[in-house]
Amino acid sequence: MFPKTGKRFPDGGEPTSSTYASLIADILKSELGNSHQANKTLMRWTGANERTAKNWLSGTNGPSGEHLLQLMRNSDRVFEFVLKLSRRPALPSNRRLEEVRNSLRMTADLLSDVIEIQDR
Template sequence: MSPTNKGRNIQSKKGKGFHPSTEGRLGAAAFASAIATALRNDFGEDRSAVKTIAGLTLANERAVKNWFNGINGPSGEFLILLCRHSDTVLETFLMLAGHGELVKVKKFGDVKTKLNEMLLLLGDLEHLNDK
């Protein structure tokens, strides 16, 4: 014999549910599209680009094709690996995260590095001319 239902709430009481604000939220389609654009800009659009990225991230080629086509975006670990290998993906990620100022800081650091390399080359050239 089963127990009676007396005094039990089978359904939860109706009330105001918790719905977090969607204001300023980026949808999955917009994320996938932005990453796809960044990948195509950095790696090109041919089949070898898919193979290159699959090799760099150790992701399945089908998944990488989906990233390129904007069907799905890469998940956490793969997004981190892509950011390591692609400045454009990193910059896109920072912009999507609302940290556009960090893109400027990164570019400033890149320019500083290039200037230091140029100064070393100029120093080497000057040293060769002195001989």
Template sequence: MSRSQKDRKLRSESGKTFPQNPQSPHGFDFVEAIAQALRREFGGSPAAVKVVVRLTRANPRAVRNWFAANNGPSGENLVVLLRHSEEVLETVLFLAGRHDLITARKLAGAREKLKEMLEMIDDLQAG
């Protein structure tokens, strides 16, 4: 026996939207911001989509939609992307208005690079 029209769950016309960041000069929404971060981190080629599919174990069609800014990743896939992509992490922190954490991350990275450079200088002087 088939279901009646009343039993079906229909998608809303408007869809889900992420509130725009009032501090963002560009006014990007979540989906567009994540798409741009993915393209910066992985590139826009089909190979980039395959890399993200392997990382997240998501459906390739879904990942293509993330890159095209048609849809955004689910919470679970977003967490996986945050683990593997500095660009996505920084974008999410920016959208959340956590500029202090972005600055702290960049400062820690600069400190690590400076430490490596000092070790290289010490090695050159010792040799």
């Protein structure tokens, strides 16, 4: 058996598969937690088996292909991460836009209340 003496590819700054898996794990844990219920949610979202969901949450493996698409469909944070990773301009999701709109409405109502109090 001969030792491997080939050249290594230079680090192009691209995330490695372990980095990808750990970043996906961080996103999923922050969104779903690290409980058995999180596994069940991932299984329901993607149709993956329990061992696969556990591997995603632990960062051992990252989702690929159809599972990644299912996660993107159900998780805004995973969707935004994949857009960022692909170096595409991130577009806010409808849910995020609704949150911003509601926040702006609440701020406008609060300002109106403060102005009314000052006018008295």
